[in-house]
Amino acid sequence: MATFLGLPSRVAPAARCDCRRCPWYSGSDADPGIVLAPLCSGCNSDCAYCGCARTTCGGCPVRCGSRTDIHAWMADVGDTLEFDDITIPGTLPKGLPRFIPQVDGSAVAELDAAARRPAYAIGLRRVFSPRTHQIYPRWQQDKTAAEILELPTSTLTVLSGYAEDPLVEAFWTARHRDKLIDHIAALRFDLVLAPNYSIYGNWPRAEHLINMRRSLLLAGELARAGIAAVPNLYWFRLEDLQRYATWAADTEPPAVAINLQTVRENTNWDTWALPGLHWLAANLPADLPVILTGLSRRDRIATAVGLFGARLTLISQNPAQYALHGAVMTAEGRVDLHARVPDAFAASVWYMASLLPGGA
Template identity: 60%
Template sequence: MNLISLPTPTVGVPLPGRGCDCNACAFYAGPDGRGGPATVEPLCSGTNSDCRFCGCAATEADAPANACVTRKCPIRCGSRTDIAQWMADVGGTLSFDDISIDGALPDLPTFIPMTDGSSVTKLDASLNWPAYGVGLRRVFSPDTHTLYKRFTEQTAHQALDLKPHQKAVLVGYGEDPLVEAFWTRRQRDRLVERIAEQQWDLVLSCNYSIYGDWPRTEHLLNMRRCLLLAQEFAEAGVPVVPNVYWFRLEDLERYLSWIEDAPPPAIAINVQTVRDNATWDSWERPGLHWLAANLPDDMPVFLTGLSRANRIAEMVDLFGSRLTLISQNPHQYALHGAVMTANGREDVHARPEDAFAATVQYMSSLLPAR
C-alpha cells in the first residue's frame, strides 16, 4: 500500500507521523540525526520494516474519527485517532531526559525465587531464604483489575508469612492486558500509592512490551512508560528498579545516556519471554552483551526468567557479582516434584518443599557470591 503524506496535526504536543510517515513525524532523526520537516525530538532512525500495523485502515484519509477505538486496536501508532491523548498521557515527550529514579537497593541474595503469593512457610522450611519474589498477577487481579484484598489488608511480609529478616520483592511483569490495565487504572485507583502501603522491600516496575512487528511509536511509548512508572513508584517512596526493553542499538544508546546522567539504583531486564534460540541469539543476547560492555561497572542488573544453565553461565561471565537472577522455575518444578540440575529438569517425584529447596540451592550455586 502507498501511504499518502499527511501533516502532523497541531494539538499542543509533538506527534508521530500518521501512516508512519517519517517526514510528518516529530521524532524522526534519520541517518544523519537531523530529522525531517516536522522533527521536534530527533530520537528515532525511522520506521520498523517488519511492522504489520502501519498500513491499517486508519491511515486512509477518509478513515472515521473513531476508527481505532471502535476496532479496539491495542497498538499505538501515528495513525491512531487518539494518539494525541497517548502522547499527553506520557508527558508530551518520548525522551528520557526528564525522568529520574532515586532510591537504594535493599540487601538481597544473588538468586530470588518467585512463589505464587501464598505463604512461603512450607516451601521455606529448610531454606530460610533471604528473599522471595511475587509476580504482579498474584497481587493485581487479571480478571477484575483490582488489588487482591489479602495484599491490601496486610503488608506483603504478613501476606507471605516472611520472617523479619526476609525480603519481599514484587516482580511487576505480566501479560500485556494486565500491565496495560495497571497503567490505565493506576492514577484513578491510586495503585502505586496502595502498593507502597504494602511495604515491599523492592519493586521491579512493569515491563511494557516491544515486539518486532509493532510500529516504532509503540516501541518509543513503551520504553518511556517503563521508566515513567518506575519514577512514580520512587516518588511514592518505594525502592524500585526500572525495566528496560529495546529493539535497536539507538534504544540502548539512549538508555546509556540517561543512566550516565541520572543513574537509577539498578536496571531490570525481563527475558522470560525469550525462549527460542533464534530470538535469543539475534536480539536479546547481543543487547545484553552491549549493556555489559557499556554500563557503569557498579550498575546492578536484575534478570528475570533466565533458567538455562548455559545462559546463566554466560550472563555471570558478563555481569559478575552485580547480577541478580529472579526465577519462578523452582516453584513451577516443585509443583510436579521435579528439580533443576546440571542435566536439566529431572522428575524425581519429591515432596514440593524438598524439590523447591533443591532447585533454589542449585540455581543459587550458579551465581557468584556477593
C-alpha cells in the first residue's frame, strides 16, 4: 500500500483524465504534490471514452481513472505503471532460425516431412480455448509440445501468445487461478512470445499505460516459471518507445517481440508501425534480438531486414494459410497451384526463408 498525500492509498490514474491531479503526469502544470513518476505526457485527445458517464464500469472493455474498480486494477499490476521493477531473465534457445512458420497444430508431422524446418510456432488460441478459457485437453497430456505435435525432439517449438482481446484478457484473469503458466511450463515450449495487451488510439491513456505494463509483467511471470519468454512491445507515443529502450538497456531481456498481425492497411503501417520500427532499430541495444510476427509482404519484410539485419527473426502463419487452399507465396505474390497441402506449405516456407539474412 502506497502513501499518497500523507494518507494510505492505492495510487491510480486521476479520475476524469484530470492530468494535473494524476500521479503519472509529466506536464509542467502538474501539481508537484501529486506526481510520483512522470511517465505520461497527457490524456489521449482521440479518446472515445472521454467524459464517460457509465455506471457499469465492471463491464467496460477499458480501464481509466474514473472506473469504480480502478484501484483493484492498479493492485493487479503492482500499484505502479513504471517498468523499473520488471526483469525477464533467460536466453533464446540455440538454433533458432530466422524464419519460423506458424501452424494450426493439425497434421504438423506431414508438413514437417515436406518442409523440414528446425522450428515451428503455434498460436495461443490453439492451446488455450476461447470458449472454456481452459487449456485444451489435447495439451493436458503428460507430453511435451513437440511430442503432441508429433515433431522430432530436436525440433524447436514456439508458442506465439497473440490472440484476440477476449482470449488474452481471459488468460490474464485465469493465469494464477488455473495455474495456466504452470501448464505452459510443463509443455516445455522452447520459446514463448508473451501475450500482448492492446493499445487502441481511441482508448484512454491509462489503458495504454496499464496494458504496456501487463505485457511486460506477464513475460516476467513466464520467465520466472523457467520458460524462455520474450515480451511484446506495443506503443502509442514516442515516450513509450523511449521507456522501452531504457528498460531494455537496463534489464537485458533475451529478445523483444513486436506483433504486426493487425497492421494490414498501408495507413497503419506508414503512420504507426514503420516509424516505431525505425526508432526501435536505432535505439534498442544493438545486439538485442527482435522477433516480428505477422509480416508477409515482400517489401515489408525487406524493410524489416534492412532495419534489424541478422538479429531479426520472423514468424508467419501465411504459408500454412495459403497451403490450405493449395496456394503458394512467390516473388510475384500468391499463386494458386491446387497443390498438395504439404507441398504448398513447404514451397512458401522456403520462399519466405529466402527473404531473411542467410536464407534461414
